[in-house]
Amino acid sequence: MARHTHANKEIEAVLKFAEHQGWRVVSGGSHAWGKMYCPWNDAQCRCGEFCISCVWSTPKNAHNHAQQLRRVVEHCSLWQQFSGEQGRK
DSSP states (O other), X not given: OOOOOOSSHHHHHHHHHHHHTTOEEXXXXXXXXXXXXXXXXXXXXGGXXXXXXXXXXXXXXXXXXXXXXXXXXXXXXXXXXXXXXXXXX
């Protein structure tokens, strides 16, 4: 089943970026709009602390929330290793 589109364009763009990097985005939940799940979910990757990130439906500052979500994806240590290998080829 396809997920719902986020109402904010900036956040939706980051969610598409995350999905392109292999992250799973699930909409729905009790307090958050949805969640992003790391494809590796490895305890060595920043202690597994950021393997699940909440996506808020109406954040106070949507631009900052979008940047925060993008940083979570970009600072995943396993993603950095993979993207670094891709850049060398």
